[in-house]
Amino acid sequence: MADSHSRTRPVHLRGALLLLLATASSLVTASSTANSDNDNDNDNGLPLPQVGQCAWSKYGYPMASMARLDVCPRPVSDLSADYAPWSYKPFCIRAPMNATVREPGYEGAVAKEGEDEDAVPRVNAAGRKYCVYTARTFRGRGLSVISTPQMAANLVASLDDTRVLPRLRDHPASSMAKRDAARAAGRPYTIKNVQQGHGKGLVARRRVPKWGEVLIGFPIMMARTDFLEALPDADRKVLEDRAMQQLPRPAQQAILSLAHGLVAGERDKEFLLEHIFRSNIFAIEIAGVHHFSLQVEGSRINHDCRPNTFWRYSQSTMTHEVVAFREISIGEEFTHSYLPLGLPLKDRQESIRRWGFTCHCSLCTAPxxxxxxxxxxxxxxxxxxxxxxxxxxxxxxxxxxxxxxxxxxxxxxxxxxxxxxxxxxxxxxxxxxxxxxxxxxxxxxxxxxxxxxxxxxxxxxxxxxxxxxxxxxxxxxxxxxxxxxxxxx
Incomplete structure (x- = not known):
């Protein structure tokens, strides 16, 4: 496992997830009047949809399988009778009437220790509904999402496994690939203990050429960033526990494996999932709203200011590709920069310290x-x-x-x-x-x-x-x- 608190970092590839659709049962005509639960759950005062336009996304579409242009995924909540394509009826909690969150653009991955909260602009989040959505068969492993109904609607098309290109789905580095002996032998990485202080990491088990795929992974848990601020401790824990419990057992075990060696106190034990979030997440956007994504294998990749891999993120399929910058030899550890490339030493040290560790890469420890x-x-x-x-x-x-x-x-x-x-x-x-x-x-x-x-x-x-x-x-x-x-x- 990588350094404690070392993987909560911004991702340099930004963008909203494409709003398409895979399941006809979760559609509503864009020209129709929203039903009562959708109207009550309207996020951030979004207008009712117009024909050919989805009010809760910047994307309108036609679906490839439909001739109609006036359909949108329907936001569903705990008040909805039909919650397809999710595996369970959404479980929701509203934020208190005095709730505020950081203004968009100031979210950050998590609240930084010692930060002056009074200097950060805040906006009203009173009564905002946060729900747990789970797709138990997503990418063969499962996915739980903690977000608002409108944001979850933006993910509907991305749940469709058939949207993932065959070259990514069947690649030995993909978590979707069948784990037979032949594919396991072709997998380019192994997870093992690396240098002292870094815990486990991903190490090359074969040569990887420049532009070759090291890892192709998918999120196992996602959450709207501001839910950490908007909800009281007890409500957050209820949503987090529900999000975990609704996943298949192997997925739960994969998430819990990230906590090994990181639990420092009683609060970490009580809020174990939140502790894992803060130590392993990647920042993404859904329809322009900040969320974080937990990708188990990718969380094992340690930091280096001169990394040998970079990340590509597909908005429409929620696919994380880890790709080699250069040829990587057998036995070499795969690394990724948690910071924007090009920063001088002082700026790198100040930025990485916010994530709770000191960088000891060859560039930072050079003469x-x-x-x-x-x-x-x-x-x-x-x-x-x-x-x-x-x-x-x-x-x-x-x-x-x-x-x-x-x-x-x-x-x-x-x-x-x-x-x-x-x-x-x-x-x-x-x-x-x-x-x-x-x-x-x-x-x-x-x-x-x-x-x-x-x-x-x-x-x-x-x-x-x-x-x-x-x-x-x-x-x-x-x-x-x-x-x-x-x-x-």
């Missing part, structure tokens, strides 16, 4: 001269980005300056092994060339940025849409120049 040189390169990278951004906006860039900064940027990124940051830096270079109307170069780097975002974040990543918006900006700017030249002629 002072090596650390100083690394910090200089990382600081300079930020300066290059800021310069390109500011001077592009002011119209001050020239081709020579862009090319000089681009060459320096590539040396620094390769020297610091920060290739994933090219997702953002290529987009900045594209905007820089666009500012001087070098359209061919702008298109080239926009294409590079899009390809990197897809590689590191999947087609569903929010920033993929951002890069595609850039294509329209390039096209519009090129048309504007042609029109300007035509008028001059």
């Amino acid at each position: 002072p001269k090596v650390s100083f040189s690394s910090d200089i390169r990382r600081t300079r990278l930020v300066e290059i980005y800021t310069t390109l951004e500011g001077e592009a906006y002011e119209g001050m860039l020239t081709r020579d300056k862009i090319e000089t900064l681009l060459a320096e940027m590539m040396l620094l990124i390769n020297g610091e092994d920060l290739v994933p940051q090219l997702c953002e830096y290529y987009a900045m270079i594209a905007r820089a060339y666009l500012s001087i109307e070098a359209f061919e170069d702008a298109r080239h780097y926009a294409q590079q940025s899009e390809e990197y975002w897809i590689r590191y974040g999947t087609e569903e990543h929010d920033n993929v849409d951002g890069v595609r918006t850039m294509w329209k900006m390039i096209e519009d700017a090129e048309k504007a120049r042609e029109e300007r030249l035509r008028r001059r002629a």
